[in-house]
Amino acid sequence: MYDTILVATDGSEAATRATDHALDLASTFDATLHAIYVVDTRRYGKAMLGDSGEATAELEERGRELLGDIETRADVDVTVTLREGRPHAKIGEYADEIDADLLVLGNRGLGSGGEIGSNAERVVRSVDRPVITA
Template sequence: MYERILIPTDGSDVAELAVEHALDIAAQYDAEVHALYVVDTNAVAYSLGAEQVDRIRSGNFQGMTELREDAEAATDYVREQADARGLSVIEHISGGQPHEMIADYAEDHDVDLIVIGSHGRSGVRRALLGSVTERTLRSTTVPVLVVDARADDRE
């Protein structure tokens, strides 16, 4: 049923909870796992110049050590957790609008399931613009499992 599972991550606690759910499913179905970190170019556009934002969109993070380190830490977490379960992970970092990049990645890689946290690091932006999760739900026809941070509180 599930051959390829996509885990969009921003490294937040909620994203890490989604990783646990996704990897449990991947282990059950022996699915290929994809970890995706998207640098939100709208969020960084105010602090970076247009040239740097264009470089991020093209996948070039040269000279942007902090962004690259955050991205690698988030996808490395997925890989480390997957390694502990004997699963392999394809890690990918990109730049753009997160919901669009998630939907495009899922389509381009024939993903069968997207597992995403209910919210991440966006704080006030989430309240003003709507969450990446909500926009992802509207942007893709791939099934999406939304892991709510409150689910961890009930256990």
């Protein structure tokens, strides 16, 4: 049913649930799993991140840690990618690149309250692929 599954992570509780779900689905369907972390420079603003790149480097390192955790936990093939930009756009672009059969992402990110997060909503509205939010 699913050959290529994409999971997006930002380290939030919801993204952890989504990762668990994506790992289960990939194992069940013997699918290739792709994991993406997007350094959201828009969220913090270039002025706040500064010209030195230290803050961006820290966000990238956090992303590598999260992606490494997914690789360690997976019992199927997993490909990880780290991108920079607007999360919903980069997730959609990557889904197109790999021709994902399914996207799995948290329903709320790090900054969301009780409703669906803005990035999750934007992904759901902008891609023409099945999306599961957890």
